[in-house]
Amino acid sequence: MSELKDVYLYFANGLSLKAKSFGKEGTFVGEVVFNTSMTGYQEIITDPSYAGQFVVFSMPEIGIVGVNDYDNESKNASCVGVIVSSYNDCVSNFRSQGTLADFLKSRNIMGICNIDTRGLIKLLTQEGAMNMIASTELSHIDDLRKALESAPDISQINFIEQVSTKTPYTHTDSVFDFATFTYAKPQKPKAKVIAIDFGAKRNILNELTSVGLEVEVMSHTFRADEILARFKKGEIQGVFLSNGPGDPLVLCDEVEQIKLLIEANIPIFGICLGHQLLSIAHGYPTHKLKFGHHGGNHPIKNLQSNVVEITAQNHNYCVPESISQIATITHRNLFDNTIEGVRYNNKPIFSVQHHPEASPGPKEASVLFQDFATLCLSHKA
Known part of the structure; x- marks a missing residue:
């Protein structure tokens, strides 16, 4: 060199x-x-x-x-x-x-x-x-x-405008098989979901297809009424809100559209930024952590199974403790006890702050993708 x-x-x-x-x-x-x-x-x-x-x-x-x-x-x-x-x-x-x-x-x-x-x-x-x-x-x-x-x-700065897809597309890859150095063949789709791209990682979309979901990716400029019309017709069964960069409080238009999805009782799963936007849309603003969580070796406690999971993390913002007024806290960070996951009361909505798809990092929390697929299949419009 x-x-x-x-x-x-x-x-x-x-x-x-x-x-x-x-x-x-x-x-x-x-x-x-x-x-x-x-x-x-x-x-x-x-x-x-x-x-x-x-x-x-x-x-x-x-x-x-x-x-x-x-x-x-x-x-x-x-x-x-x-x-x-x-x-x-x-x-x-x-x-x-x-x-x-x-x-x-x-x-x-x-x-x-x-x-x-x-x-x-x-x-x-x-x-x-x-x-x-x-x-x-x-x-x-x-x-x-x-x-x-x-x-x-x-x-x-609204970084979402830089990283979100400009046109809708269907994601067809599945998880990568390191034995053959090829992508595994996706399961035959059992349900279809819309993934809102705020800066989605490829392996999040891969994990969704791997559990039998057909994934249509849409821009951050999505319109809730269009999605809900398709939900009522039975064309789609759920919505995924992706990870992404920047301060979630900047995304006012996106929050307003998410509010409409929440009111319609459609199954929703959010990861990282999606998790934060769901909190804001419910009326619970996020706050910034001192130096955030970034790494592939962060322990969290799954409060439902009472098991400690090692997770991948990448976020600077956190949802408030007061969200427990409307949601069950399902995961906590064992470094600083901040909230890592919630399931909203009486709604088909859950979200996590960590990255269950890892890449890099462990995949101990990847069962959440199957949980979302099960929710989409069991919930009716």
Whole structure:
């Protein structure tokens, strides 16, 4: 690998650092969060929920397994950049089709290395997620500070418009079979659902088809009346609300449409952002966590089975405790006791904050997809 170019970092708290750049060069602004996963950096980078963010990896060595076409969670990568302790450009993996550096460059993502990520993660846990600017073009602190101060805050940006599909389509893939390196054949559809794309990961859609659901993906600009008309005709049996990036309180139009779905008593399953939007639509606004939950090794307790499950997580926002007034809390995070899942009282609606599809991470909570399929099959319009 050729000699790496200097990159200059400036954080909202006034910290400035000098590192090396191995991805796209230029000037980038975003919110800094950290991820505790030990594997799966390609899935993390291509997760649309990271739109507008720099991801700090706690795993110190990144790049050795390269990248491949199978591990993308979306067609594009939405994160602003990645920050690692040590980047390896020498690929050693039989599945690899290229280097991470080339992958980032082709997708306009900055790569930052040769930095004390342990110290940076400690800072984020103490002071919380914060905005940062990184540049291979600007080096003076005053220039970096002015550019950062003039940039919009992540809470003011509707990232859904960037990551949601523009046209409806039917998702036909199922879960990936690593024994044959092909996608498993989906079950014969037993029911059909509409998946609202707020930035859906591919493996969430794969899991839905794997339990016998025909999945039609629609844009975040969906109209509830059109969906409900099809529900009443028996053309569809449920609605899935996907994960996605940004502050859910920004999505006022989407919340209004979700309210109409709730009133119609249609089966609904929400994951991550979908979970948060359901809470807001019920009248219980979300709040931002100090540094969020991002990783593939987060323990939660399933309060219904009394079993501890290790889960994949990627969120900065949380539903309030007061939601227990209208819903049963089904899951809790064992790191900070925040709510990880709810089932709404007297309604065919449930949601979880964690990612039962993993990718990367364990799939101990994947039974939730079968629960949704069962709900769709048993509930009548």
